[in-house]
Amino acid sequence: MDQTPSRRRFLTSSLLGLGALGALTKVTAASSPKPGFLTEAERDIPVVADSDVIVCGSGPAGVTAAICAARAGAKVRLFEAHGSLGGVWTSSLLGYLLDFDKPGFNQELVRRLRDRDAVVGTGVNGISYHPEDMKLVLEELCLAAGVTVHFHTRVVAVHKVGRRVDAIVTESKSGREAWRAATFVDATGDGDVGALAGCEFEIGMADACPCQPVSMDALLVVKDASKLTRFIHGSGSAVSKQSMNDAKKHLLAEIKRGGFDPSYQGPTIFPIRDNLLLAMMNHEYGINATDATAVTKATLNARAELHRIVKALRALGGDWEGLQIVATPEQIGIRDGRRIKGRYKVVKADLVAGARHEDSVVRATFSVDVHALTRNDPAYSNQGVKVKPYDIPLRALIAKDVDGLMMAGRCISGDFIAHASYRVTGNAVAMGEAAGVTSALAAASQRAPHEVSWQEASALLPKVRQG
Numbered sequence: 235m236d237q238t239p240s241r242r243r244f245l246t247s248s249l250l251g252l253g254a255l256g257a258l259t260k261v262t263a264a265s266s267p268k269p270g271f272l273t274e275a276e277r278d279i280p281v282v283a284d285s286d287v288i289v290c291g292s293g294p295a296g297v298t299a300a301i302c303a304a305r306a307g308a309k310v311r312l313f314e315a316h317g318s319l320g321g322v323w324t325s326s327l328l329g330y331l332l333d334f335d336k337p338g339f340n341q342e343l344v345r346r347l348r349d350r351d352a353v354v355g356t357g358v359n360g361i362s363y364h365p366e367d368m369k370l371v372l373e374e375l376c377l378a379a380g381v382t383v384h385f386h387t388r389v390v391a392v393h394k395v396g397r398r399v400d401a402i403v404t405e406s407k408s409g410r411e412a413w414r415a416a417t418f419v420d421a422t423g424d425g426d427v428g429a430l431a432g433c434e435f436e437i438g439m440a441d442a443c444p445c446q447p448v449s450m451d452a453l454l455v456v457k458d459a460s461k462l463t464r465f466i467h468g469s470g471s472a473v474s475k476q477s478m479n480d481a482k483k484h485l486l487a488e489i490k491r492g493g494f495d496p497s498y499q500g501p502t503i504f505p506i507r508d509n510l511l512l513a514m515m516n517h518e519y520g521i522n523a524t525d526a527t528a529v530t531k532a533t534l535n536a537r538a539e540l541h542r543i544v545k546a547l548r549a550l551g552g553d554w555e556g557l558q559i560v561a562t563p564e565q566i567g568i569r570d571g572r573r574i575k576g577r578y579k580v581v582k583a584d585l586v587a588g589a590r591h592e593d594s595v596v597r598a599t600f601s602v603d604v605h606a607l608t609r610n611d612p613a614y615s616n617q618g619v620k621v622k623p624y625d626i627p628l629r630a631l632i633a634k635d636v637d638g639l640m641m642a643g644r645c646i647s648g649d650f651i652a653h654a655s656y657r658v659t660g661n662a663v664a665m666g667e668a669a670g671v672t673s674a675l676a677a678a679s680q681r682a683p684h685e686v687s688w689q690e691a692s693a694l695l696p697k698v699r700q701g
């Protein structure tokens with residue numbers, strides 16, 4: 235039950251927090267600090283409310299998990315560091331849905347976006363959408379499902395009782411607060427909750443990078459987008475892979491004609507609506523997503539580069555007349571974060587073999603897409619791996635080192651190559667749906683997620699699917 239402030243309980247404990255580069259540090263109340271360290275004073279944190287399911291992060295995976303858990307009957311809270319739902323879809327202005335040809339919430343979302351004329355383009359395997367409509371659709375769906383949303387609220391610590399995750403601690407303008415739930419879902423993309431809970435994790439290719447580059451997108455407007463079709467990816471119904479690659483090549487040549495050599499050698503423009511376009515034209519290399527200083531530097535570089543590119547194209551005049559930036563995102567797009575150790579790890583061999591699992595929550599079909607790790611690498615590559623459609627099992631969504639914690643989206647358990655395929659948003663949504671029904675059932679039956687079979691949990695899917 236929700237607690238009113240006057241009846242709040244308090245949580246006092248040594249909580250686990252994150253130190254430099256995501257390494258785990260213990261926040262202690264020791265009285266004599268080590269040189270170079272400050273010691274945090276021990277304090278009581280109000281336990282604001284109990285829930286059935288707490289979802290951390292509202293990207294494609296988290297927002298889906300929250301909506302589906304609520305539709306399955308759970309009392310759900312959704313915590314988001316930014317001020318909109320959708321994660322990379324909205325806060326990072328992604329603009330394009332991949333591996334989305336799947337049943338359930340994927341289909342429902344496309345239908346709801348289509349209903350408001352907010353999807354365009356029928357790329358080989360993708361659909362463009364308007365990020366502002368996406369924000370609104372997701373907010374309406376969360377409200378309708380009864381999800382309690384907390385914006386501008388970051389998860390900063392985890393409290394455990396034995397192996398079980400008991401509460402998360404958040405920081406916001408309301409201060410430091412604790413929230414209990416029966417089941418938790420880490421959908422922070424970067425696996426913050428799993429790491430805070432003390433789970434093992436990997437980042438990038440080896441233990442801690444090299445990582446895929448981070449990229450800043452931008453919303454653009456131009457006088458007449460119909461004159462730019464040879465530079466635009468995935469517009470029109472007769473689009474082929476060849477024409478999409480040609481569009482990238484033409485755009486790269488055009489940017490160079492304007493006197494600029496972009497950091498990403500496969501620059502892409504997607505159609506959004508009328509003369510509104512979405513551009514992906516930047517790579518920032520060698521960034522560890524858990525290093526805030528490095529991410530800040532990348533953000534400053536990226537935004538400056540986008541302005542330079544747009545200025546160079548506009549200076550060409552002609553069809554580029556009137557080109558300008560409408561918006562750059564509040565969050566630079568992160569491809570690679572922590573991958574939390576689960577009860578199964580999806581690996582390259584699964585992709586090559588087209589693995590099948592009894593507890594499959596989604597069949598992923600997207601190719602391995604490793605963007606250049608350095609400026610000298612090809613813009614992107616499949617690293618020589620040919621993907622056969624493969625299953626992601628529920629076990630890859632359940633933390634191994636603690637109980638009561640699921641993962642959904644790009645922070646599930648997998649290796650670098652597998653992640654480079656399953657990370658796209660159609661799979662994140664399907665994982666969110668699975669985490670939603672499984673966490674709701676676990677909470678309702680007072681079990682941990684690993685004690686719930688996919689056969690049982692998937693029986694809830696018809697209840698949460700709304701066409």
Ligand SMILES: Cc1cc2nc3c(=O)[nH]c(=O)nc-3n(C[C@H](O)[C@H](O)[C@H](O)COP(=O)(O)OP(=O)(O)OC[C@H]3O[C@@H](n4cnc5c(N)ncnc54)[C@H](O)[C@@H]3O)c2cc1C
Nearest residue numbers: 291293294295315321322332389422423567568643644659
């Ligand atoms: C530049 C770029 C281009 C891409 N292109 C495509 C594409 O064309 N099509 C496609 O389908 N996929 C694409 N992807 C991949 C895809 O966007 C991501 O893999 C996908 O968004 C993963 O979803 P997620 O929900 O796991 O994570 P995210 O979308 O990253 O969402 C995580 C959410 O958690 C929040 N959060 C993080 N930490 C905390 C915390 N401690 N407390 C509270 N909230 C927190 C974040 O603010 C965010 O809202 C691209 C990714 C990038 C970066």
